[in-house]
Amino acid sequence: MDYHIYHMFPKLLNLYGDRGNILTLSYYAKQLGLNPIVHEVDDVDKIDWDNVDFMLLGGGSDREQALVTKHLSKIKDKIKEEVDNGLPVLAVCGGYQFLGNYYKDSAGNVLDGLAVLDMDTIGQTKERMLGNLIVETDKFGQIVGFVNHAGETFHSLNPLGNAINGKGNNLDTNAEGVFYNNLIGTYLHGPLLPKNPELTLFFLEQFMKKNNLEFDKSKIDTSFEQEARRNMIEKINKEGNK
Amino acid sequence: MSVLLGKLAITSSRLIGNRGTDIGGVVALKVNKNIFSKLAKNIENIILVTGTNGKSTTTNVIANVFDQLEDSSIDNRKGANMYTGILTSMIENYKVFGDNKIKYAVFEVDEGSVPKIMNEIEPKYLVVTNFFRDQLDRYSEMDMLVDKIDKSLEGKKTKLVLNVDDPFCMRLSNHEYIGYGLSSTIDDFKEGSVSDSRFCPVCGEELEYTHNFYGQLGHYHCNHCDFKRTQPKYELTSLKDNTLDINNHLYKHHLSGAYNAYNILGAISLLKELNIDDNIIEKGLDAYKSNDGRMQEIKIHGNSIYLNLVKNPAGMNMTLQEAEKMDIDNMAFILNDAEADGRDVSWIWDADFEYLLEKDIKKYFVSGTRAQDMALRLKNMGVDPKAIVVDNNFNALIDAITTKNALVVASYTALNDAKKALVAKEDK
Numbered sequence: 001m002d003y004h005i006y007h008m009f010p011k012l013l014n015l016y017g018d019r020g021n022i023l024t025l026s027y028y029a030k031q032l033g034l035n036p037i038v039h040e041v042d043d044v045d046k047i048d049w050d051n052v053d054f055m056l057l058g059g060g061s062d063r064e065q066a067l068v069t070k071h072l073s074k075i076k077d078k079i080k081e082e083v084d085n086g087l088p089v090l091a092v093c094g095g096y097q098f099l100g101n102y103y104k105d106s107a108g109n110v111l112d113g114l115a116v117l118d119m120d121t122i123g124q125t126k127e128r129m130l131g132n133l134i135v136e137t138d139k140f141g142q143i144v145g146f147v148n149h150a151g152e153t154f155h156s157l158n159p160l161g162n163a164i165n166g167k168g169n170n171l172d173t174n175a176e177g178v179f180y181n182n183l184i185g186t187y188l189h190g191p192l193l194p195k196n197p198e199l200t201l202f203f204l205e206q207f208m209k210k211n212n213l214e215f216d217k218s219k220i221d222t223s224f225e226q227e228a229r230r231n232m233i234e235k236i237n238k239e240g241n242k
Numbered sequence: 243m244s245v246l247l248g249k250l251a252i253t254s255s256r257l258i259g260n261r262g263t264d265i266g267g268v269v270a271l272k273v274n275k276n277i278f279s280k281l282a283k284n285i286e287n288i289i290l291v292t293g294t295n296g297k298s299t300t301t302n303v304i305a306n307v308f309d310q311l312e313d314s315s316i317d318n319r320k321g322a323n324m325y326t327g328i329l330t331s332m333i334e335n336y337k338v339f340g341d342n343k344i345k346y347a348v349f350e351v352d353e354g355s356v357p358k359i360m361n362e363i364e365p366k367y368l369v370v371t372n373f374f375r376d377q378l379d380r381y382s383e384m385d386m387l388v389d390k391i392d393k394s395l396e397g398k399k400t401k402l403v404l405n406v407d408d409p410f411c412m413r414l415s416n417h418e419y420i421g422y423g424l425s426s427t428i429d430d431f432k433e434g435s436v437s438d439s440r441f442c443p444v445c446g447e448e449l450e451y452t453h454n455f456y457g458q459l460g461h462y463h464c465n466h467c468d469f470k471r472t473q474p475k476y477e478l479t480s481l482k483d484n485t486l487d488i489n490n491h492l493y494k495h496h497l498s499g500a501y502n503a504y505n506i507l508g509a510i511s512l513l514k515e516l517n518i519d520d521n522i523i524e525k526g527l528d529a530y531k532s533n534d535g536r537m538q539e540i541k542i543h544g545n546s547i548y549l550n551l552v553k554n555p556a557g558m559n560m561t562l563q564e565a566e567k568m569d570i571d572n573m574a575f576i577l578n579d580a581e582a583d584g585r586d587v588s589w590i591w592d593a594d595f596e597y598l599l600e601k602d603i604k605k606y607f608v609s610g611t612r613a614q615d616m617a618l619r620l621k622n623m624g625v626d627p628k629a630i631v632v633d634n635n636f637n638a639l640i641d642a643i644t645t646k647n648a649l650v651v652a653s654y655t656a657l658n659d660a661k662k663a664l665v666a667k668e669d670k
Contacts, residue, residue: 020591020619027622063446131585146586190588194618224621227632228614235611 003034003207006047006055008095009068010040016093016148018058020191025054028200031220032208044075053207054088055079057095059189065094066111072098076114083116086210088203089183092192096177096185097121097151106150117180119155129167132236133188135176137161140198144232145188153187160186165236182206195229197222244273245281248333263322267329278325281332282347282363285316289348289512292356292391293371293405295557296505297323299497299536300371301350303509307518307526313345319534324355346516353387357394368395369403369512371505373410374457374556385443388413403512405504406474407459413443421474422511424455430481430500431455432563434594444469456501456563457556476511478503486510491520495527498537498548498568501560535657537564541669542644546570549650549664551657553583558593558651565649566597572648573598574607576636576656577616583653587612590619598625605629607643609636610656637663 007022026036041047060068072079083089097103100119103111113121128150135143137160152170160177162168168176169187177186184199186192193200201217208215248270255262270277282288291301301317308315318331328349336342351359353373370391373384388410395402395417402419404411415421434456440449442464449469454460463470480487481503485494488510495506506527513523532538540547548568552558565573579585606629608616617632633639636656640663643650652660 014592016586017588017591020588020622023591024622027624063441146588148586190586191591194591194622195615221627224614224618224627224630228618231612231614231634 001034001211001213002051003029003036003204004048004051004053005029005036005038006041006052007038008041008055008057009060009071010058011042012064012068013058013060013095015059015061015064016189017191018056018092018189021056021058021090021092021193024191024193024200025203028197028204028220032204032216033219034204034207044071047075049078049082052082052087054203055082055090057089057091057099059093059095062105065098069098069111069113072114073112076116079114080116083181083183086182086206088206089185090192090199090203091183091185092189093147093149093187096187097153099178099183099185100153100155103151117155117157117178117183117185119153119157119178121151121153123151124171125150127171129171129187131166131240132232133166133176134164134233134236135161135168135186135188136164137179139179140196140202142229142233143188143192143196143199144229144236145186145190145192145195147187147189149187160184165240195225195232197225244270244277245333245336246338247273248277248330249336249338252330252334262330263320264324264326264330266333267326270329270333271326278329278332278359279362281329281336284342285332285344285347287346287367287516288363288365289346289367289369290351290356290359290365291348291369291371291508292351292353293369293411294353294374294554295560296371296501296508297350298534299502299505299532300369300508301348302532302534302536303495303506303527303530304348304512306530307509307513307523308346308348309529310522310525311346311518314343315346315348316344317348318350323350323352325358328355328359353391357390360391360394360398360400364398365400367403367512367515368400369508370405370411370414371508372405372408372457372459374554384410388443392416401515403508403515405459405508406471407455407461407504409440409443409449409458409462409469409471412469412471415472420476420511420515421472422476422507423471423474423478424459424503424507425477425479426453426461427479428455428481428503430503432597434559442467442469456560459504476507476514478507493520493524493527496531499560499564501564502537535652535661538661540664542664542667544669545644546647547644547650547664548648549652549657549661551654552651553654555589555593558590558595559597561649561651562594562597566601568649569647570649571602571604571646572607572643573603573605574609574636574639574643574648574650575613575616576650576652576660577608577610577612578653578655579610579612580655583655587615590616595619596623599623603629604646605631605642607631607633607639609633609639610653636660640664640667 159175248266251269252266406421
């Protein structure tokens, strides 16, 4: 069975190795007997909405992010509808910020977001949130990644988890990311999926369930993943998030 | 006096086992803060080489050609490439008794140190190889870097030698320059799977390419303003069989890697501008074999072990393209995440390791502080997990790696230790 992965604007949103998320998802999909098809979207009119199984919104620099938002604003209502209906989405860093109402930069300029989720992001110059981070989640256990942002995101939605060795969405909270239906938004990259197999499996589980396919986790050997996570957690415990 | 103290500091630092590539400069500066420009005045032709990738090799080629001349020359081949490192090289070469007039000096300079150095001296030439994003620098940071170099050149007579195939280099073309580049006949590079975003530095629109060599290097123009690549004075039309055809003259060399064609081309362009004879250039090229961990060959148990430094996705892609052509059975990666390597290693997912799948690699060895990330990168592209050997300690892997011909790729802070460990086992 085909598994349609939509990678949104990979040429522009390519700052944090997000291709690794796609590679990892494809790799797992194959282990489950699926046929992953990756669509690199640079024209929103070419999205076949009946066949979108997963969507990735990566991070880019401010200039590239602004360009992408222009394109995506054309389909913001559609994205919201799909997310509300349970479309699995991973949004990382800039992609996460732009799911909100707006991004106000440190000079006070306001860039409209996609308003898929009720949240706002405000740029600041006091302190950059930077380094390796462990996030404790209810659903996925401890996840690890690297953060590098100055924007502070504010929302009252369900966070992905709580950062245990640093700041989360903003300087006043440990709450990190957002978990809404099957959408995960987060500042964690690294990229996120390779070292956090529980998340990759979660996205695939949604697809298997929706298509009444048996989801047999044991087909996927995650021992390399566990080793990589262990190495990071050990490192962070030793060195902090420096 | 400051020079003497600097020399003393270098010697003492080495006596206690350090490399002493910065200390001399640091000490001398404490005594005389004008020491840099003062020493530079003894040198008739100062050449600086900067850029993200290739500056060491370009500098090495130039220095090896200078070695063939009867004229006096100095360089920082052995030294560090920031302000105090270059100062240390000048101090080391200073003769306390005797004539200190030097004809040529070539210094590799860290990109970030160019403004500080330009502030004190007026070099004859500045060679700029390319600007790639290191790890995850945002383009805006690179924009700022190029702007600073641009500003530091204002009012100087320094002539630039620019890689015209790089739009970032061409941002400096408002200064007097001569260009070098590859002709459209060159087809020795493979297209990468993820293209960098390539924008016009003048108006910000996406550039259009008629040819693309690698990264953002190619033949480009902007459809929205008049920014474009210019025809280079020194053009490479072929690089087959370790022979470069530059302006209809053939130069043989011993460096592997198609990307090294750019470095040799840049060096030769500079040397031609200095009116150095082709036969001297040829002698210099013949004399130069890599010994600095840039595709350096080390023979162990009769096997060829190649060691190469990789700092960013562009460099990794060039190395992997080269690996595909090499006669090797084993691959090794040493990935560290110290500050100088970039603490965020997510860039490894942007590089095209997939090239290796077309090759019959028997075993992959991964090491360094982030060995496990590297192992995942390989596994998730389809390498059989059983063919991947992980150990955070490189020394524990050396014996296994060197049982066959191998390529060892090291990140910045891993390079020196890896080189030392491999050279210690080199066949006598």
